[in-house]
Amino acid sequence: MLEISDLSVAYGAIKALHGVSLRVPPGSIVTLIGANGAGTSTTLRAISGLAKSSSGRIRYDGQDITALPPHRIVSRGLCHVPEGRMVFANLSVQENLQMGAYLQRDRAWIAAQTDYVFSLFPRLQERCQQLAGTLSGGEQQMLAIGRALLGRPKFLMLDEPSLGIAPLLVKTIFEKIVEINRSQGLTILLVEQNANLALEVSSYGYVLETGKVILEGPSAELKANPQVQAAYLGI
């Protein structure tokens, strides 16, 4: 579904990615784990067009999307829930969801999908008219995911959905992520600092360090790998 080959990204003089290659097969949950600054977020930003790549290729559904601007990439069903959530604090919850459906024309579908998002996250329905800036961190994360789901994604990228959220909510959010993957048949690429959790829900994983893939494999194997255990799982 998504195939990245030899991708490099630089912010000015600083190289953030050095030739990263990875594959995400349709219907799967794949995770990228790595410490702060390892290049996980940059990889997602390059895929969604927010960061320009200096070399390499990003293919999605058999087509090259490397040089496309973000709004053209979204229109292909590739939605990105960015780091820090980036909900529109000055818009209401409802307007945020409307923005998620910005490119959708089918009103019946939008209504049905909004109901689906509300069934996933009932809290959002309760706070429908509230400004998104007044929500708690966990609620904002729910909104960010819900907003992305209204973009009719076939491929969803989640960047640190657990960051700064109460542990109890983290569990709920990850359950929902698995549910979305199963019920909507959505392919998911997940960046997560909480490697335990990430390897739990995913089928395959990549470990990034200083902009390179240093290790990859089925999640169960990575979990058993002593190197991963020492560096990321705290065992």
Place this chain on the structure above:
Amino acid sequence: MDWLLQQSINGLGLGSIYALIALGYTMVYGVLRFINFAHSDILMLGAFAAFYLEPQVSRLLGGPESVLGAILIAALAAGLCALLGILIEFLAYRPLRQRPRLAVLITAIGVSLFIEFTAQHDKVFSAKTQFFPRLLPEHTFQWGQVFFSSTDLLVPAVTALMLGAMWFIVQKTRTGTAMRAVSFNQQAASLMGVNVNRIISFTFGLGSALAAIAGILYAMKAPGIEPLMGVQPGLRAFIAAVLGGIGNLPGAVVGGLVLGILETFLGGIPWLSSYRDGIAFAILILILLFKPAGLLGKATVEKV
């Protein structure tokens, strides 16, 4: 009492025009976080567009001073200025999008001077003051010792209409929601599928159209037009936008009306009248010192 009423009518008219101009400043600030100093020159160009369109439209409609003609002239001038605003953004500001904001600000001052001094060339509009034709038949009303003209009524009415239209566009339409989203976070908006450049162009077009309408109304009230006519109302409107809270649409309107009314009242007091400009700028300084977010603005706090 009569004096009070008379000054209120005058102040309302002037304040409405400031409000219309301030809306353009504040909308552009909302999406790009910079003050488009060329905005006041669009106002002048709007007035000149109407000046040159008037004979053509009058000929087309078989006579001057018709309602249809005035609407046609205003719509054409607004359309022309909207295109011009979009063009200015595209040529002068867009290439600097990734640069420090100071670069864009200086460029805006450059664009403003470029328009003002090109317009003063003899082969363009020339520097002399020209008489702005009457677009509508004018009636004068008297109520006790209070005099007011149909233009005095028209200006606040048109302003109210424009404000309503702006409110509707920004709050109720898909494009307006996108404008607010872009204003908050351009990257996040682009992840929703918003073509950020197109929204910015639209914002410039809208603001410039309002400036053109304001320019025409200004010329109808004081029918001498010249290439620097935008500078004074432009500065006042800028103060109004800051007074109301830059980036805040209702704030621009409140700021415009407050400033217009204050200016007319203080200007009506004989020993104060020559300090009108001083008073306007004193307000700006006081606001920046004590309430930098403006009357309706909120200090921005970001949740991390």
